[in-house]
Structure formats: C-alpha cells, structure tokens
Amino acid sequence: MNCFINVEDLGPLDKAMAEAFEIKNDRYKYQHLGKNKTLMMIFFNNSLRTRLSTQKAAMNLGMNVIVLDVNAGAWKLETERGVIMDGDKSEHLLEAIPVMGCYCDLIGVRSFAGLTDREYDYAETVLQQFIKYSGRPVFAMETATVHPLQAFADLITIEEHKVVERPKVVLTWAPHCRALPQAVPNSFAQWMNAAPDVDFVITHPEGYELDPKFVGNARVEYDQKKAFEGADFIYAKNWSNPGVTNLADYGKITSKDMSWTVDTEHMSWTNNGKFMHCLPVRRNLIVTDDVIESPNSLVIPEAANREISCSVVIKRMLEAL
Amino acid sequence: MNCFINVEDLGPLDKAMAEAFEIKNDRYKYQHLGKNKTLMMIFFNNSLRTRLSTQKAAMNLGMNVIVLDVNAGAWKLETERGVIMDGDKSEHLLEAIPVMGCYCDLIGVRSFAGLTDREYDYAETVLQQFIKYSGRPVFAMETATVHPLQAFADLITIEEHKVVERPKVVLTWAPHCRALPQAVPNSFAQWMNAAPDVDFVITHPEGYELDPKFVGNARVEYDQKKAFEGADFIYAKNWSNPGVTNLADYGKITSKDMSWTVDTEHMSWTNNGKFMHCLPVRRNLIVTDDVIESPNSLVIPEAANREISCSVVIKRMLEAL
Amino acid sequence: MNCFINVEDLGPLDKAMAEAFEIKNDRYKYQHLGKNKTLMMIFFNNSLRTRLSTQKAAMNLGMNVIVLDVNAGAWKLETERGVIMDGDKSEHLLEAIPVMGCYCDLIGVRSFAGLTDREYDYAETVLQQFIKYSGRPVFAMETATVHPLQAFADLITIEEHKVVERPKVVLTWAPHCRALPQAVPNSFAQWMNAAPDVDFVITHPEGYELDPKFVGNARVEYDQKKAFEGADFIYAKNWSNPGVTNLADYGKITSKDMSWTVDTEHMSWTNNGKFMHCLPVRRNLIVTDDVIESPNSLVIPEAANREISCSVVIKRMLEAL
Structure with a gap:
C-alpha cells in the first residue's frame, strides 16, 4: 500500500478487518517490521487523538517517530508556484516535501480544508503534493476532504x-x-x-x-x-x-x-x-x-x-x- | 503503586531511598520493565527539568514516551460540566482524559494552581479527574498543591x-x-x-x-x-x-x-x-x-x-x- | 571529538569523508554505539532540516533523543550575569545549561546571531557557555557564526x-x-x-x-x-x-x-x-x-x-x- 486516502486503498474490507482484530489481540506482533524505519508525522493543524494514536501505533510496530508541527518550530511554507517569496513564508513546499521525504520511510499528513476555495480543498492540493514529491508512502491523518x-x-x-x-x-x-x-x-x-x-x-x-x-x-x-x-x-x-x-x-x-x-x-x-x-x-x-x-x-x-x-x-x- | 502524589504513596522511605541509590548506581538495570510500555507526559504548563528528567527516566527504563503540550498543538480543554461549549474550548476533559489513557500505560500530569480559587486548587481538581477517568496509574509532575x-x-x-x-x-x-x-x-x-x-x-x-x-x-x-x-x-x-x-x-x-x-x-x-x-x-x-x-x-x-x-x-x- | 564547530574539529578531511560514505552505505552499522545514550537537541530558533536530520542520525545510531524548544514549552532564559531577574526571564543560562547536561550524553545547540552586536555574535557567546558549563560534548546545529x-x-x-x-x-x-x-x-x-x-x-x-x-x-x-x-x-x-x-x-x-x-x-x-x-x-x-x-x-x-x-x-x- 503506497497511499491511504480512500476506503479502496485498503483492498477487501473483510481482510482488513481480520487484520485489525488480530492486531488488537496482540499489538506488538509485527514489531520487527518497523526496525530502523522512521515515520514522519507532519501537522499543519492541531491534533490530540491522531497525534497520540498514530505515535502509539508506529511505536507498537517498532518504528522511530518524528513529529513535526509545521507552525511551531519550523518555517511557514509557501504552497503556490511562481511567487516572489518576499513575505512571511520562508520555504516552498516544493523543497520542503522532498526534504521531509529524505529523512523517513513513511509520512502521515494532517492538513485541514481552508473552507474558502472548494476546488482547492476538494482537489486535496496539499496531500497530492506530498504524494507527488515526497518519494514516500503517504497516509492521511485528516486532510481537506477525508479522515x-x-x-x-x-x-x-x-x-x-x-x-x-x-x-x-x-x-x-x-x-x-x-x-x-x-x-x-x-x-x-x-x-x-x-x-x-x-x-x-x-x-x-x-x-x-x-x-x-x-x-x-x-x-x-x-x-x-x-x-x-x-x-x-x-x-x-x-x-x-x-x-x-x-x-x-x-x-x-x-x-x-x-x-x-x-x-x-x-x-x-x-x-x-x-x-x-x-x-x-x-x-x-x-x-x-x-x-x-x-x-x-x-x-x-x-x-x-x-x-x-x-x-x-x-x-x-x-x-x- | 497506582498514584504518586504524597510521600506516603511511596511506602517506607528507607526502602525507597535504597532503591534510589541502587538506580543511581545502574540507571539501566530495570530496562526490561518498560518494554512495550508507553508513558504519556501531559503538560498544561511549561517545564524544563521535569520535561527532560522524566523523559530520561522513562527511557532509562525502556519505555516509549509521548509528550503532549496541551496548549501547543492540541485543543484547549473545558474542565466544567454542564456548559454549552460554544467558546474557545473544543474538547472536554471528560472525553480527553480517557482518550489519553487509551494510548498509554502510565500518565504524568503537570497542572499548576490557578491561584484564584483556593478550594479548587487544594482539591487538586485536575489531577483527581485524571486519577478518576484515565484508567491508568498517574503521577504528579507538579500539580496545584504538590511537587x-x-x-x-x-x-x-x-x-x-x-x-x-x-x-x-x-x-x-x-x-x-x-x-x-x-x-x-x-x-x-x-x-x-x-x-x-x-x-x-x-x-x-x-x-x-x-x-x-x-x-x-x-x-x-x-x-x-x-x-x-x-x-x-x-x-x-x-x-x-x-x-x-x-x-x-x-x-x-x-x-x-x-x-x-x-x-x-x-x-x-x-x-x-x-x-x-x-x-x-x-x-x-x-x-x-x-x-x-x-x-x-x-x-x-x-x-x-x-x-x-x-x-x-x-x-x-x-x-x- | 568533544566539540564540533569548525572544520579542524573533524581532523583529516579525507578520513571524515571516507566515514561519511561508509555510513551512507550502511546507516545502521554503528547502532550499538548509541545504546542507552541520549542526545539533547536545544533549539533557540526554528528549524526544519536540522531538526529532522539530526533526530534521524541519532536514531540511526541507536540513541534516545530529547528535543527542547526553548521558546515553546520551557522558560525564557537570562543570559547576562548580575541582573536582578524581575523581568520575563525566569531562569538563568548558568543554571539551565548544567541542568540540561545532567539528563543527556551529547548536546546539539541551535542559536542564531542576534545581528545587533557583532562582538557578542562573533564571540559565539551562547555556544561557548554550553561548552563551558554543560559538562557534555557539544555540536553546533547552526550558531551565531557557523553551520x-x-x-x-x-x-x-x-x-x-x-x-x-x-x-x-x-x-x-x-x-x-x-x-x-x-x-x-x-x-x-x-x-x-x-x-x-x-x-x-x-x-x-x-x-x-x-x-x-x-x-x-x-x-x-x-x-x-x-x-x-x-x-x-x-x-x-x-x-x-x-x-x-x-x-x-x-x-x-x-x-x-x-x-x-x-x-x-x-x-x-x-x-x-x-x-x-x-x-x-x-x-x-x-x-x-x-x-x-x-x-x-x-x-x-x-x-x-x-x-x-x-x-x-x-x-x-x-x-x-
């Protein structure tokens, strides 16, 4: 599985459900899979459950986890191409995304809808850029239109x-x-x-x-x-x-x-x-x-x-x- | 030990002191105890020593650690029951606490006194809610009245x-x-x-x-x-x-x-x-x-x-x- | 190596380059070195690449990592000696630095130039205090004058x-x-x-x-x-x-x-x-x-x-x- 956005990405639901109950019964069973693998969790928006449960799941699977709050401790990111970047955004997503991909094996992205431009939101513009430019499997941790x-x-x-x-x-x-x-x-x-x-x-x-x-x-x-x-x-x-x-x-x-x-x-x-x-x-x-x-x-x-x-x-x- | 607030929670002090010096002599001796166990550190207030030393202690004991700064990257939490939540607080402690308990084995809480309502502070209202609703052992990382x-x-x-x-x-x-x-x-x-x-x-x-x-x-x-x-x-x-x-x-x-x-x-x-x-x-x-x-x-x-x-x-x- | 600031700290460059290519070929080869060792990354300024790549490198080497954003979740730090600390800074670097050193084995510091006092910046005043008072090896994660x-x-x-x-x-x-x-x-x-x-x-x-x-x-x-x-x-x-x-x-x-x-x-x-x-x-x-x-x-x-x-x-x- 290279991305997780829609239900069909998971394949047959009965098989996925069986795996869920198997893991619920033994959360550490697949811990060997994550050895020397790193999950990067990228938050453009706040989170409680997603932040905690995703970290826990990745650690259950033996992974290292890096949490990045884009709006706290990192730079503000430009998302449009072609602009002269002389405002408050000091890095472009087109550089930031492949860079993030350099340092990890999987990426989780949280990026909410702006709710002003329906076309932009429903095109999942930010998520799609991560899929296109990160070079890594990407899963949605609530994006513009899906959770x-x-x-x-x-x-x-x-x-x-x-x-x-x-x-x-x-x-x-x-x-x-x-x-x-x-x-x-x-x-x-x-x-x-x-x-x-x-x-x-x-x-x-x-x-x-x-x-x-x-x-x-x-x-x-x-x-x-x-x-x-x-x-x-x-x-x-x-x-x-x-x-x-x-x-x-x-x-x-x-x-x-x-x-x-x-x-x-x-x-x-x-x-x-x-x-x-x-x-x-x-x-x-x-x-x-x-x-x-x-x-x-x-x-x-x-x-x-x-x-x-x-x-x-x-x-x-x-x-x- | 299911909670750590007062000196008596520790039992006989001479035994606790002996354990302290044993651990100081070999900090990694009990590392097996924390395997596949997760500590959640919950900060309602700033911290330097507590943040760092508690993380270090948990890692010495082989635990995974999740740090949650409630006021940075998560939601503001309502603490009163019965209010219509149409203000700036988007989640109630009565949901947030058991949810946090879902994803960990131990909880550390830092929540300072408000210093306006003595009865509220000295009842340790926030800490007691964690003890009552989290379903996990809880220790104080400085609360309203104790450290x-x-x-x-x-x-x-x-x-x-x-x-x-x-x-x-x-x-x-x-x-x-x-x-x-x-x-x-x-x-x-x-x-x-x-x-x-x-x-x-x-x-x-x-x-x-x-x-x-x-x-x-x-x-x-x-x-x-x-x-x-x-x-x-x-x-x-x-x-x-x-x-x-x-x-x-x-x-x-x-x-x-x-x-x-x-x-x-x-x-x-x-x-x-x-x-x-x-x-x-x-x-x-x-x-x-x-x-x-x-x-x-x-x-x-x-x-x-x-x-x-x-x-x-x-x-x-x-x-x- | 006890500090990493200038190129000469690394010794002969050909040897360092050979090590770099060896590690690039097998990033986890030296994982045993970091067992039960903790890196503390201290940020006085924002970071994306440094934050992520340094965490990744330390985890590759088997270390535990603690990230401290000094301006988010910790105290503001006084850097001058002799002042009556009745302003917004509640801790002095002279206490904070040795305390940070207590809980780790290595320290990485990011502290940018203020760009107002050339002498202060070019003396690497903050970095030098970490070297002098932390009791730990220190490396620069971009400081006033070097990266x-x-x-x-x-x-x-x-x-x-x-x-x-x-x-x-x-x-x-x-x-x-x-x-x-x-x-x-x-x-x-x-x-x-x-x-x-x-x-x-x-x-x-x-x-x-x-x-x-x-x-x-x-x-x-x-x-x-x-x-x-x-x-x-x-x-x-x-x-x-x-x-x-x-x-x-x-x-x-x-x-x-x-x-x-x-x-x-x-x-x-x-x-x-x-x-x-x-x-x-x-x-x-x-x-x-x-x-x-x-x-x-x-x-x-x-x-x-x-x-x-x-x-x-x-x-x-x-x-x-």
Whole structure:
C-alpha cells in the first residue's frame, strides 16, 4: 500500500478487518517490521487523538517517530508556484516535501480544508503534493476532504458493538459554533457505503448535502426523527455547508438549528441505539452531557480503535516497502 | 503503586531511598520493565527539568514516551460540566482524559494552581479527574498543591550531602516578582516531616503560613536569622500567600521584603550550610549570584537527582501494572 | 571529538569523508554505539532540516533523543550575569545549561546571531557557555557564526557530483527580504578552503565582505559574471552585511540588487554548473523557479546528506565518550 486516502486503498474490507482484530489481540506482533524505519508525522493543524494514536501505533510496530508541527518550530511554507517569496513564508513546499521525504520511510499528513476555495480543498492540493514529491508512502491523518483512519476505527467499533447482523447506522448533522470541514462525514459515508452489512442513512438540514462522490447510493432523509427511528448506531457530527447545492455557501454555517442536538429524546426514537462521535465534541451543541455519558456512548472505544486502524495501515505500508 | 502524589504513596522511605541509590548506581538495570510500555507526559504548563528528567527516566527504563503540550498543538480543554461549549474550548476533559489513557500505560500530569480559587486548587481538581477517568496509574509532575518528584529528589540530595546524622534543614521564603504556587514548599515540608532524621524548620514573613496539612508538626520561626542559625541546609523558595490566615489573600503577593533574599551574610549565620533551590530560580531576588555559585550550592546535584527520583516512581508503577 | 564547530574539529578531511560514505552505505552499522545514550537537541530558533536530520542520525545510531524548544514549552532564559531577574526571564543560562547536561550524553545547540552586536555574535557567546558549563560534548546545529553540519554535507555533495578532479566552486551572494546571519557562508568558505581539491571563489556586492577568519586565502571577485565563468558548482546564499568594512552596517541589508538573483542566464555563464543552496530558499529572490527545478539543481541531495554529515559527527562523539 503506497497511499491511504480512500476506503479502496485498503483492498477487501473483510481482510482488513481480520487484520485489525488480530492486531488488537496482540499489538506488538509485527514489531520487527518497523526496525530502523522512521515515520514522519507532519501537522499543519492541531491534533490530540491522531497525534497520540498514530505515535502509539508506529511505536507498537517498532518504528522511530518524528513529529513535526509545521507552525511551531519550523518555517511557514509557501504552497503556490511562481511567487516572489518576499513575505512571511520562508520555504516552498516544493523543497520542503522532498526534504521531509529524505529523512523517513513513511509520512502521515494532517492538513485541514481552508473552507474558502472548494476546488482547492476538494482537489486535496496539499496531500497530492506530498504524494507527488515526497518519494514516500503517504497516509492521511485528516486532510481537506477525508479522515480515513477515523472511518476505519469507526467501522471496527460498529463491528464490535453491533447486536444485529445488518445494523441501521445513521450519520446525523448537529449544530456547532464554528465552521468545520467535511472530512469526517465524507469518509464515514464512504466507508459505510463500502461495508457489506450496513443499512446506512444520512440526515441533515436542507442545503447541507455532502459531496455526491462520498454520498454514493446512501439514503438521505431530511427528517431527523424519521432517520433515527429504529437506528442501532447514531453517528453525530457537525460539518459546514459543503457547497453542493450552492457553491457560494461553501464552508459557511447556514444552520445553527439547536433542535438537531442529540439529546435523550432523540435517542429514545432509536432501537436502543449506540451513540458515536469522532471527538473532539462540543457538549450541549452536538450532544448533551446525558447522552455522551450514557452506557450507550461509544466515544471512548471509538477513540481507542484509532490505535488499531492506524496499526493496520502502517503495517501494510511497512510490508510494501 | 497506582498514584504518586504524597510521600506516603511511596511506602517506607528507607526502602525507597535504597532503591534510589541502587538506580543511581545502574540507571539501566530495570530496562526490561518498560518494554512495550508507553508513558504519556501531559503538560498544561511549561517545564524544563521535569520535561527532560522524566523523559530520561522513562527511557532509562525502556519505555516509549509521548509528550503532549496541551496548549501547543492540541485543543484547549473545558474542565466544567454542564456548559454549552460554544467558546474557545473544543474538547472536554471528560472525553480527553480517557482518550489519553487509551494510548498509554502510565500518565504524568503537570497542572499548576490557578491561584484564584483556593478550594479548587487544594482539591487538586485536575489531577483527581485524571486519577478518576484515565484508567491508568498517574503521577504528579507538579500539580496545584504538590511537587513530590522534586521533594523526593531533595531528600536524596540531603542524604548524599549531610555531614551530621540529624541535619538542621531550613525552608525559607524569599521574595519574587510574580505570584507562585505553594506546590514546592508544600511537598518539601511534607517530605521533611516524614524523613526520620531531620531537624526541620520553616521560616517566612507573617501571613505566609503554609497549609496545616503540609506543615504538620514542623517548627515555624518568623525570625529568619534565628531560623538560619546552625542550619546545615538552607532550602530557599518563594511562594505566594497560601490564604491560611486570610482567605482573601490567597495567591497574592503580600510581601516583597528584599531582606529575605539569601545572600552571603545570611549564609554566614548557618553551620557552613548548603544552599538548595528546586530551580528555576530568579537570581538576586531569591538568592545572590555569589551564593548560588558558591561551592556550597547544591542546585545542580538536586536537579540531577530528579532523574533518580522519577526512575524509582516509574519503576514502582511498572512493577505494579 | 568533544566539540564540533569548525572544520579542524573533524581532523583529516579525507578520513571524515571516507566515514561519511561508509555510513551512507550502511546507516545502521554503528547502532550499538548509541545504546542507552541520549542526545539533547536545544533549539533557540526554528528549524526544519536540522531538526529532522539530526533526530534521524541519532536514531540511526541507536540513541534516545530529547528535543527542547526553548521558546515553546520551557522558560525564557537570562543570559547576562548580575541582573536582578524581575523581568520575563525566569531562569538563568548558568543554571539551565548544567541542568540540561545532567539528563543527556551529547548536546546539539541551535542559536542564531542576534545581528545587533557583532562582538557578542562573533564571540559565539551562547555556544561557548554550553561548552563551558554543560559538562557534555557539544555540536553546533547552526550558531551565531557557523553551520558546520551544513558545510560538511555540502562537501559530501560536491564530492559525489563533481565531474572534474578540481572543480571550480563559487559562493555567490543573492538578494533577500530579511536580514540573515552569515553562519552558512562562513562555514562554507571555511570548509572549501580546507578541502584539498577545490578552486574556490567568493562573489558578492562591495561591502558584503565576510569575516577574514572565514575567507582565509579564498579569491574574492566582485564581478558576479566573471566569478561564474567556468564554474562547476554555484552555491547561492544571502547574508546580511557582515560589518567587516563598516561596523555600523553589521547585520543590515545594504543591497537588494535583484541582478544577483541566480537565473538561467546566470547559469549559462558556467561550465554546465550545478546549483546548490542550503535551504530554506526564497524562490525568485535567491534563485528562479527554473534553476532550482532544473536537473542541475542539487538542493535535495544536499539536504539528504545532512543525515550523513550529522551521523559522522555523532558517531565520533559517541566513540570519544
């Protein structure tokens, strides 16, 4: 595996899932693979879970890890070609990327959407430059439009906690005070569509339609209550307007409807549904204290599975070196 | 050992001291204990000695180490329950703590006193949440009211440099330009009280009384000169008003009396006393250049012993996993 | 080897070069040397290549690595003696340096020139304090006046890419929007002078004369075109006024002459010359996009050789412990 961005990069999902459970059972089994190999984690944006779980996964596999926070301790990077670089950016990505590639064997990149230029974001401009110029296998640690390590961990978590063979899984929008990227719902939709035994439904206010390439054939239900009825898993997430129905709205907050906040009444509509969220979560905007602290909340097991999903991805990349 | 906050967490001091000297003699002796174990160091506040010595101790013991600066590269954390999180804090400690616990085996926490709410600080609210919610053994890397790794290193240093069986040890307040927590003098007093062969005296301006639970039966002498007479060790430290005699003064600077600065005249009152300070130290406020640079200054050996005290604590926690 | 600042610290260059190529051929050959040894990397200034390549080199050699960004997560440090420390600096270098030395076996220091006080900078005041007070071997990771890890990597790169036995190597000044230190051109000149088979020429606008102790017997040619004629290697770099001809100009920008920018016309004057720069580089100030992206550009191999030059230095220091 030379890059990890989309669900298809992982090959057959049943095989990947089997590897995940094998590694969860013995996290150090493949430690020999990482000997004298170095992972470089490059952060253009903040991180808690990704930072910690990716380091842990790489160390489980015997790797050395170098963490680079681009905006703290390094230089600001120019991303456009042809400019006279007389501003605050003292290095160009076209030099910085191959240089980073010099000192490592694998690269993880976190680079969020800017949310101002949809075309730039959805072209995954920064990630693609790493793939093109680094000379190393690259995996996404949340990029402009995807967060596959999260979606893979979510799928593992659903598999572990489902009580029916084909659970109903509902991705629901919820309100937030800041404009957030669409990376998490995009990848979650992509992975749920790829999972063989999931009845997948997306619900959100009108105008918040996700990009068709991620929605695929998923059912979209604008009535949140109807969507929740009979659900086994509620996956809550805010995202800003994806600009699908109206490009001018891209990256904007076009609804703050607090009736979408997931509370105990919402959960009462479900089939004793489990509550999921990728974290970090704004309590009492996305979800009430009661719901996130209830026995049906899976937010911590989801986070714990980030170590597992990442271990599978790094293992695959090490095997392919 | 499942937590390390107070001197009693360490059990009999003579056994702990014997382990300290054993490790100082062979720092890598217990390296097998840390294999495939990960320490997470969580900093809510700045650190030099603690950051470096704790990393070193954990690596000596064969552990992997993850360092998380909460205010640089991660999210700001909400600590109150029930609030609508629409401000600048994007994650709640109640999620963040168990998540951090997912990716490690031991946790070290640095979280200073806010110095505005005495009850909140002296309840060790942040530390207690880590103990309650992380699911991992937790040790204090200086918290609101204690700094036990420092006090343990201080005790080792006194043991190494004492020339009489029962030395007189004086904890003296000294002036400072900023309001500092009471963690260091609190723990030092607690440890000196627990040490079998120490004649312990505390001296400070009136109003600066430390919390009774740390002072215990120690002698308090308001006349600095009298306190220094015949002292074998002078342990200087500033602290802000502990709010014991007047709660409204808590965390305030109620004296800047420069006559308390430890200079050569002060040291002349002692029994050729050694000078100690936990560092960082403000020269010419706490202590003059002459005293801190004199042959009787122990500030560097004290700092070096931080690696040893921390090694004993981590070793104990690894053994108990 | 107890310190690495100048080319002579490395001993005979032919032996050092042979070690470099041996290590490049097998980067993990000396991994046993670093077992239970710790490198502390101390950054007073930002870094990308140095940060990454030095970590990589130390890990190749089996070392543990601690990275300390002094201005992020630690205290601000006082460097003058005798001051009453009641400002924003809470620790003195005279304590901080020996403390850092306590927790490691080797120290790397990055501390740039302030460019306001020539005497202070050219005395290498900060670096010399580390050498004097840390009790550990110290190497420069770019200091006020030198960047020897870069110059060593440059020499390796020239050796690898030269097509004549005695290549003509030209160090050329180029314009920049900010005042930069002279560390890179100083060390490059020093190393080229020491290299046995190099025809070395320096070219820059009048007034930009480098310090005589670094220029040595090198030829200085003020006509950039004449200097470039027949060159096999063009080494471009900006530096601020070194204050040699006029002390009052020290650290200032006294020329922004854009005719010095290295473009394809400049390169056409050479003997199919290779283009070199230490990076980070401001495109279209120092060099045009076309030249830096051309097949004759060596900027990435130069950066890659930073891992090699640093490995030799660390290996030598470990052997001497």
